Amino acid sequence: MMKVDTTIRERLSSQVALIDQISNYIISAGGKRIRPRLVLLFAQALGFEGPERYELAAIVEFIHTATLLHDDVVDESSLRRGRQTANAMFGNAASVLVGDFLYSRAFQMMVSVNRMRVLEVLADATNVIAEGEVLQLMNIHDADLAVDDYLRVIRFKTAKLFEASARLGAVLAEVDLDVEECCADYGRSLGTAFQLVDDLLDYEGDPHALGKNVGDDLREGKPTLPLLIAMERGTHAERELIRHAIEHGEIQGLAHIVDVVRRTGALDATRAVAQREADQACDCLRVLPASSSRDALLEFCVRSVHRSF
Ligand code: GRG
Numbered sequence: 001m002m003k004v005d006t007t008i009r010e011r012l013s014s015q016v017a018l019i020d021q022i023s024n025y026i027i028s029a030g031g032k033r034i035r036p037r038l039v040l041l042f043a044q045a046l047g048f049e050g051p052e053r054y055e056l057a058a059i060v061e062f063i064h065t066a067t068l069l070h071d072d073v074v075d076e077s078s079l080r081r082g083r084q085t086a087n088a089m090f091g092n093a094a095s096v097l098v099g100d101f102l103y104s105r106a107f108q109m110m111v112s113v114n115r116m117r118v119l120e121v122l123a124d125a126t127n128v129i130a131e132g133e134v135l136q137l138m139n140i141h142d143a144d145l146a147v148d149d150y151l152r153v154i155r156f157k158t159a160k161l162f163e164a165s166a167r168l169g170a171v172l173a174e175v176d177l178d179v180e181e182c183c184a185d186y187g188r189s190l191g192t193a194f195q196l197v198d199d200l201l202d203y204e205g206d207p208h209a210l211g212k213n214v215g216d217d218l219r220e221g222k223p224t225l226p227l228l229i230a231m232e233r234g235t236h237a238e239r240e241l242i243r244h245a246i247e248h249g250e251i252q253g254l255a256h257i258v259d260v261v262r263r264t265g266a267l268d269a270t271r272a273v274a275q276r277e278a279d280q281a282c283d284c285l286r287v288l289p290a291s292s293s294r295d296a297l298l299e300f301c302v303r304s305v306h307r308s309f
Contacts, residue, residue, distance in 0.1 A: 004036050007058040011109060014101065022086050022098040026065055029081035032309075034194075034300070035060040035165040042169020042183050045293035052113050053172055059113075059122065060165045062106040067129060067161075069099035074133070075220055082211035117171050125164035132156025141221040143246040147228055154195040155188065162191025182287040186297070189281035194304045196274035199224040200267050201308070203258050209308045218257065221249035225273065229266035230257075238264075271305060278305045 012023050036057030043053040071077075072085040073092045079085060087095040103126070110119050136153045139145050166187030170180040201210060202217045203226050217224050223246050231239045238260045245253055261267060278301040288294045 001033060001037065001040070003054045004033070004040070004057040004061070007054045008061060011058055011062070011105060018090075018094060019098055019101050022069075022090050022094060023065075023102060025083075025089065026069065026081070026086050027061075029083050031061075031065075031081055033061060035064050035161055037296075037300075038162065038165040038187060038190075039169050039172075041293045041297050042166050043172045044169075045288045045291050045297065046170060046173035046175055046179070046183075048169070048173035050172065052115075053169070055109055055113055056118065056168050056172065059106045059109050060161060060168070062102045062109070063122070063126060063129075064161060066099040066103035066106070067133075069095045069102070071133070073099075074137075075216065077212065077216060079207070079212045082208075115171070118168060121164050121167055121171060125160045128156050128160045132158075132160065136222070139223060141247050141249065142223055143231070143243040145223040145228065147225065150223065150225055150228065151192070154192055154199075158195040158198075159188045159191030162194065163187035166190075179287050182284045186281045186284035189277045189284065190300060190304055193274040193277035193281065193301075196225060196270055196277065197305060197307060200226050200270040200274075202226075203261050204267050206308065211309060215251050215254045215258075218245055218254060219249055219251045221246050225270045226261050226266045227257075229269045230261045230264045233264035233266065234260050274305050278302070 008027060012020070012027060014020055014023075039057040039060055040053055043049075043056075068080065069086055072080055073087045073095050076087075077085050078088045085095075086098070090098075106122070110122055132153050132155070135149075136157060139149065139153065163184045164187070167180060167184040170183040175183075199217065202214055202224065205214050207214050218227070227242055227246060231242050234242070241253055242257055242260065244250070245257055281304075282298060282301045285294055285297055288297070
């Protein structure tokens, strides 16, 4: 990961001062670097040790960072990674444009890796992520959203980059397609579990540990699984309270809604769905030979469900 960080810093450079300033601002704030770790761990678990793995790991982190910059503008978020968001610090226009810089720099780097399959995987993934974000926009304020439609959004907007990251490790190692598909399945399930937990932490998390505000999803009128379950299980009055909050994006009733979400067991139920996805991810690892990398990937399954940030 130190080599990945060095690659990130080297490839971040631009002659345009504002690009350097904003991209360094968000990249140096840290982040868990899960997606680059997936690239490295799958490549290593499958016996690939070439330097391209650092480049691909940096590429997926650049794409992730570009989506965060754009997402915080779309969601009007003010806190990320324990700091003011780039849009709060530098404005929306600068954030979107530096997101564009990181995204297009990632594609320059992909070309330098000179493997058509890598381009194909990441071109498809980024397109699906954008589709997911538009689907989510269409679902905002819809209190009658079906659970399957909610799950489709999170598979697109979050799980797809996890899937691509895991798959790229396998692509580098040039394994058979069935093995590659198992690696991709792992990434998809892990990413789904990860976003489900992200959505429940928005109701039970500690903003200091999370590094972002809680209650943001409700303020934006996002019908996430904890709310959908609480509506199904609550009394008529509780259902109407949540419906009104989703439809109007109001957080005045946040404390009451958090109480309903907790009392109906909606957070535990959401975590149980995440646990099922994480278990599926674990199963996919059977295709890998035993190694410390495979152990680390197993550990991710546990930590994606039981995390506080
Ligand atoms: C630029 C390709 C492109 C698309 C723009 C705005 C947008 C379309 C997509 C947003 C997708 C998005 C931000 C999904 C949420 C994913 C998510 C769970 C982010 C948080 O990931 P962590 O916890 O973040 O890994 P850290 O800070 O640890 O890196």
